[in-house]
Amino acid sequence: MRVTSLAWNHHLLTTGGKDAKVINNDVRIREHIVESYEGHRQEVCGLKWSASGQQLASGGNDNLLFIWDRFMASSNSPRHWLHKLEDHTAAVKALAWCPFQSNLLASGGGGNDRHIKFWNTQTGTCLNSVDTDSQVCALQWNKHERELLSSHGFTENQLILWKYPSMVKMAELSGHTSPVLFMTQVLIMN
Amino acid sequence: MTLDAPDIVDDFYLNLLDWGINNVLAIALGTTVYLWNASNSSISEVVTVDEEDGPVTSISWAPDGRHLAVGLDNSNVQLWDSETNQMVCTLPFVLEVIYFFFSCDIICLIISY
Numbered sequence: 001m002r003v004t005s006l007a008w009n010h011h012l013l014t015t016g017g018k019d020a021k022v023i024n025n026d027v028r029i030r031e032h033i034v035e036s037y038e039g040h041r042q043e044v045c046g047l048k049w050s051a052s053g054q055q056l057a058s059g060g061n062d063n064l065l066f067i068w069d070r071f072m073a074s075s076n077s078p079r080h081w082l083h084k085l086e087d088h089t090a091a092v093k094a095l096a097w098c099p100f101q102s103n104l105l106a107s108g109g110g111g112n113d114r115h116i117k118f119w120n121t122q123t124g125t126c127l128n129s130v131d132t133d134s135q136v137c138a139l140q141w142n143k144h145e146r147e148l149l150s151s152h153g154f155t156e157n158q159l160i161l162w163k164y165p166s167m168v169k170m171a172e173l174s175g176h177t178s179p180v181l182f183m184t185q186v187l188i189m190n
Numbered sequence: 191m192t193l194d195a196p197d198i199v200d201d202f203y204l205n206l207l208d209w210g211i212n213n214v215l216a217i218a219l220g221t222t223v224y225l226w227n228a229s230n231s232s233i234s235e236v237v238t239v240d241e242e243d244g245p246v247t248s249i250s251w252a253p254d255g256r257h258l259a260v261g262l263d264n265s266n267v268q269l270w271d272s273e274t275n276q277m278v279c280t281l282p283f284v285l286e287v288i289y290f291f292f293s294c295d296i297i298c299l300i301i302s303y
Contacts (some may be wrong), residue, residue: 003261006250013252013259015267015281025281027269032281043201059202093202110202137202153202177294178200182207184215185226 005047007056009070014056016044021187022058036066039081045093048100055082055121057105059092065107067121083124096139098121100146108136111154118165130167138183141170153179195224197221199245210251214272216258218246223260225272236260236270237277 005016012026019041024035037058042137046059056068065085072082076173094108094116101123109115114134118127132154141148147170148162157180159173197220198202198206205219215226221244223236239246248261257278260268263280267281 001265002247002263003265003267004247005205006248006261006267007257008250008252008255008259012280013250013267013269015259017247019263019265025267027279027281039287043207079223091202119289135202169264180204181200181202182208184209184210186213186215 004043004045004057007047007049009049009053009056014047014049015158016040016047016058016060020044020060020062022047022066024109026076035079037066037079037081039066039084040064043090046107048097049070049093050105050121051099052098053104057095057096057097057102057107057121059088059107061091061093063088063113065089065092065095065111065117065119067105067124077163081121083121085119085124085126087126087129088115090135094136094139094150096141096148099141099143106139106141106148108132108150110141111135116148116150116162116167128165128167130162134158135179137179137181140183140185143187149183151180151183153181199247201247204249205248206246208249208251208256210258211253212251212255214250214251214255214271216251218249218260220245222246223249223258234273235246235266236272238281239268 001019002018011025016022020040022037025032034038037065040060042062043058049143058066062149065127067083069082069111088109088116090110091112117129134156135154136152150160161171209215222238243264250259258270261280269278
């Protein structure tokens with residue numbers, strides 16, 4: 001059961017994989033499994049903690065997007081979700097928390113979905129949904145401007161820079177000849 | 191700038207690229223994890239896992255910019271120290287690694303005396 005997604009929150013390493021489980025591991029202690037989040041039915045391929053470390057977004061091949069609250073009171077394990085979001089119609093891998101607005105998450109759907117959706121993760125409300133005409137593989141917010149970069153697979157394998165919140169296309173970058181599966185950006189601490 | 195990524199696993203579900211706050215880009219190509227230091231363009235290898243354990247299916251820098259989590263096809267996660275290029279532990283924890291962990295602490299203790 002391969003481990004396909006990892007996300008850090010201080011000393012917690014959250015893992016998600018083919019077994020559909022999302023597990024918080026405290027890497028400092030021997031009994032490292034401290035919490036588990038159960039809700040996915042298929043492989044977990046997207047996993048991102050919010051900047052505050054309070055909310056975790058997880059996306060899966062079951063087309064589901066969950067929002068989990070780190071501090072939600074729970075007497076029983078595993079923990080219950082804050083929101084179960086079922087609007088995507090393909091695997092949810094691309095996840096990105098907005099750096100300038102708390103509780104705002106962007107999510108992207110796979111080949112049969114092709115939409116970028118925006119969520120208020122406090123209320124679970126879908127704020128906007130944009131059809132990109134291509135599989136959404138990864139999303140990155142611009143840390144300096146109100147812009148979002150998306151990378152795509154079938155059919156166009158392109159990158160698109162969007163103005164937020166208008167979602168006007170600022171640029172569309174073609175050149176890759178196969179899906180742009182992964183994106184990352186550096187966050188240098190000054 | 192363009193960097194070659196030979197043997198990168200073409201699988202939508204994996205997460206094989208992460209840029210740490212140390213300005214070092216980590217990438218998994220098949221069974222090997224490489225680091226590219228963006229400050230001086232140097233390349234180093236962290237680990238090549240055994241064929242039966244791989245390929246590497248996910249990587250993620252810890253917030254300290256020093257430790258790198260490496261998820262594997264065999265369901266394990268390895269935690270690597272990029273400064274010493276040594277494995278700190280695996281999840282699930284195994285006995286031998288716990289001992290290694292303890293022995294490191296003891297060595298540090300002796301040095302500090």
